[in-house]
Amino acid sequence: MKKATVSGRGYFSLLVLSMLGSVSLISGASEGGRDTWITILLAALLYLPLLFCTLSLLPGERSVEGVFSRCAGKVAGRLFCLFYGLTAWYLAAVTTGVFVFFLSETTLWATPRPVLALMMGCTLFFMARAGCAALGRTGEMLLPIVMAFVLLSMLVTLPQCDFRALLPLQEKWNNLFQGTFTALILSFAECFFPLIVLGVCLTEEPKRRKGALGAVFLTALTLCSVFIKNLAALDYHAVSSYYFPSFAVASLVSLGSFFQRFEIFVAVNFLFCQFCKAGLCILFAQKALAPVFSCREKMLTMPLTLSAVNLALLFFTSEMELFTFLGLEKYILAPALLLFPPLLALGRFWRSCRASLQKKR
Amino acid sequence: MEVLLSVLLFYLFFAFLDQNLWKKKGKALFWYGLFWLGNLGATLAAAWGAHLPFPAQRVEAFLRALPGLWRGAGV
Numbered sequence: 001m002k003k004a005t006v007s008g009r010g011y012f013s014l015l016v017l018s019m020l021g022s023v024s025l026i027s028g029a030s031e032g033g034r035d036t037w038i039t040i041l042l043a044a045l046l047y048l049p050l051l052f053c054t055l056s057l058l059p060g061e062r063s064v065e066g067v068f069s070r071c072a073g074k075v076a077g078r079l080f081c082l083f084y085g086l087t088a089w090y091l092a093a094v095t096t097g098v099f100v101f102f103l104s105e106t107t108l109w110a111t112p113r114p115v116l117a118l119m120m121g122c123t124l125f126f127m128a129r130a131g132c133a134a135l136g137r138t139g140e141m142l143l144p145i146v147m148a149f150v151l152l153s154m155l156v157t158l159p160q161c162d163f164r165a166l167l168p169l170q171e172k173w174n175n176l177f178q179g180t181f182t183a184l185i186l187s188f189a190e191c192f193f194p195l196i197v198l199g200v201c202l203t204e205e206p207k208r209r210k211g212a213l214g215a216v217f218l219t220a221l222t223l224c225s226v227f228i229k230n231l232a233a234l235d236y237h238a239v240s241s242y243y244f245p246s247f248a249v250a251s252l253v254s255l256g257s258f259f260q261r262f263e264i265f266v267a268v269n270f271l272f273c274q275f276c277k278a279g280l281c282i283l284f285a286q287k288a289l290a291p292v293f294s295c296r297e298k299m300l301t302m303p304l305t306l307s308a309v310n311l312a313l314l315f316f317t318s319e320m321e322l323f324t325f326l327g328l329e330k331y332i333l334a335p336a337l338l339l340f341p342p343l344l345a346l347g348r349f350w351r352s353c354r355a356s357l358q359k360k361r
Numbered sequence: 362m363e364v365l366l367s368v369l370l371f372y373l374f375f376a377f378l379d380q381n382l383w384k385k386k387g388k389a390l391f392w393y394g395l396f397w398l399g400n401l402g403a404t405l406a407a408a409w410g411a412h413l414p415f416p417a418q419r420v421e422a423f424l425r426a427l428p429g430l431w432r433g434a435g436v
Contacts, residue, residue, distance in 0.1 A: 112364045114408040118371040125378065302379040306400040313407035316417050325417035328424050 008207035010136025011198050013143035014276055015215035018194040020146065020222065020269075021095065021277030022187050032179025034166060034236050037227040039179035040187065044220035046180065047188040050338070051216060053345040054192055055209055058199040064287040067196060071347040078292055080344070085288030087336045088193045089308055092281035094329070096120050097312035099274045101319040106247055107267060114313055120278070121309040127279030128286060128301045132201035135279060142272050149265045150222060153246070154229050156253050156262065161232035185330040187223060188216065189337035194277075197284040243323055244270075282308065364408045372401050 006014075032039035061067045068084070069077030100116045108116065127135060195212060202208055230245045233252065242248045247270070250263035286300040293300070316322040376382055376397075385393050 112367075112408060114364065114404050115367045115371070117407075118368065118404065122371065122374070125375070299381055302375065302381065303396060303400075306375070306397075310400055310403040310407065314403060314411065314413045314416075317412045321416070321418050321421075325421045328421055331424070 005203040006132045006136035006198055006201045007140070008202070008204045008211055010133075010140050011202050011207065012211040012215050013139035014135060014198055014280065015191060015194055015212060016143055016218055016222075017139055017146065017273050017276040018280055019187060019191050019215065019219040021273035021275075022190045030179050031175050031182055033171065033175055033240070034168070034231060035171070035176050036179055036183075037166075037224045037231070039176060039183045040220055040223045040227065042176075042180045043183035043188055044216055046184055047216060048213075050189060050341060051191075051195075051212055053342045054195050055199070055212060056345045057341070057348060058196070058208060059205070061200050063200055063291075064196060064284065065291040067200065068288075068344070071344040071351070073351075080340075081288040082292050084193075084336065085285045085292065087333070088281040088285040088288065089304055090311070091190065091193070091333075092124070092278045092285065092304075093308040093311035093315070094326075095274055095278040095281065096124075096309055097316045097322055099271070099278070100312060101316070101322055102244060102247075102267075102270060102274075105319055106244065106263075117309045117313050120275075121305050123275055124279050124282050124308070125301055125305045127275065128282040128305065129298060132198060132283070135276075135283070136198070136201075139276060142276070146269050146272055147222070149269045150226065153250055153253075153262075153266060154225060156255060157229050157233050157249055160252065161229065162235070163228075163232045165231050165235045166228065182330050185333055185337060187219070190277075190333070191215075192337050192341060193284040194280040197280060197287060200287075243319060246270075278308075365405065368401075368404050368408060372404075 030036045030039070057067050057071060061070065064084075065077065065081050068080040071077070072080055096117055099120050100113050103116050104111065104113055127138075199208055202211075226246060230239050230249050233249045234242075234245065238248075239245045247263050247266050250266040253262045255262060282301070282304055285304050286297045289300055289304070290297040316325070379397075381393055382390075382397070
């Protein structure tokens with residue numbers, strides 16, 4: 001059977017889109033305040049060791065189960081598969097929740113939320129069923145569009161920007177550290193799932209590290225510029241009162257009658273990134289849970305998608321509740337994304353040392 | 362009514378797409394079908410404003426109370 005593979009460019013594109021999709025969890029009211037752009041740069045720097053830990057789990061592996069089994073043995077590997085599979089499924093549900101509330105608050109006020117959630121579920125099902133190879137090609141196509149829209153939104157906002165809003169810098173060190181922690185977990189560390197699921201499908205292994213580093217660099221630069229643009233256009237007090245500040249900034253932009261409702265471009269960008277992130281989470285969940293339940297991967301696609309959609313609908317009853325809960329998201333995800341990857345890397349190193357010693361004897 | 366109709370149409374479409382429903386037989390089909398109907402029921406319940414007995418707000422309140430519990434225990 002031919003193995004589904006993803007190219008180096010597809011890998012890079014999907015990583016960037018997935019990381020850009022994660023930033024919606026932060027909203028305008030980040031702990032970093034005016035210094036949110038600094039917290040993003042610091043978080044990107046702090047993420048690099050964690051990225052190398054995650055990448056060190058991948059050489060020679062061709063399945064998600066194999067990654068965890070190599071690090072922790074067969075039984076513990078299955079337990080890790082279960083744990084990470086459920087975490088990815090939960091993350092897909094949260095992303096669906098954000099998507100649904102974004103659409104119902106900004107553009108489709110009258111459409112019932114279950115219908116929006118099922119629309120997303122339908123797309124996620126097709127994405128997860130198509131597999132890594134198709135997703136990689138989609139990512140290659142979407143990334144230039146997304147980056148062009150981001151660049152365009154920055155250029156058209158420039159006349160309304162007042163960069164004095166960025167000052168004073170570093171008002172409170174404590175807030176800066178808290179904001180860095182939030183950005184580290186929610187913008188970068190969540191990339192663990194795409195890194196693993198795409199890493200095992202990558203055809204060109206040497207491009208893994210290069211692609212991941214490039215994706216972190218590009219995402220940090222993009223997010224930093226977007227936060228600066230939002231702050232300079234709206235000022236801090238307005239930015240912190242919006243759940244989706246980029247959309248609010250775009251709705252202020254006036255380009256005459258030729259370009260009306262410019263915020264649609266921002267909404268399209270947001271939706272592309274959310275689809276990629278949630279699709280990769282469902283793909284990871286099905287690959288991790290299939291060996292646990294001893295079934296084919298594709299058998300799990302529909303049950304996982306439908307249950308994620310229903311969790312999003314039943315767990316979050318309002319937008320305010322969702323974003324208040326997301327304030328705790330970083331603590332909930334910290335063990336899975338911050339603590340276990342270095343431990344898994346250590347486990348793999350220890351097991352490979354032990355195996356080479358046994359061979360020598 | 363329009364919500365009910367659109368949800369049912371979506372699930373009909375999902376049923377058409379989901380090959381597991383067509384391929385499974387006997388007991389496996391029964392359990393899978395039950396899971397499916399459970400999901401349909403959950404979506405319809407959400408459309409009528411239902412939520413989990415432990416929604417995000419309650420979970421968040423519980424989690425925020427944990428550090429207080431630790432302090433109370435003298436840790």
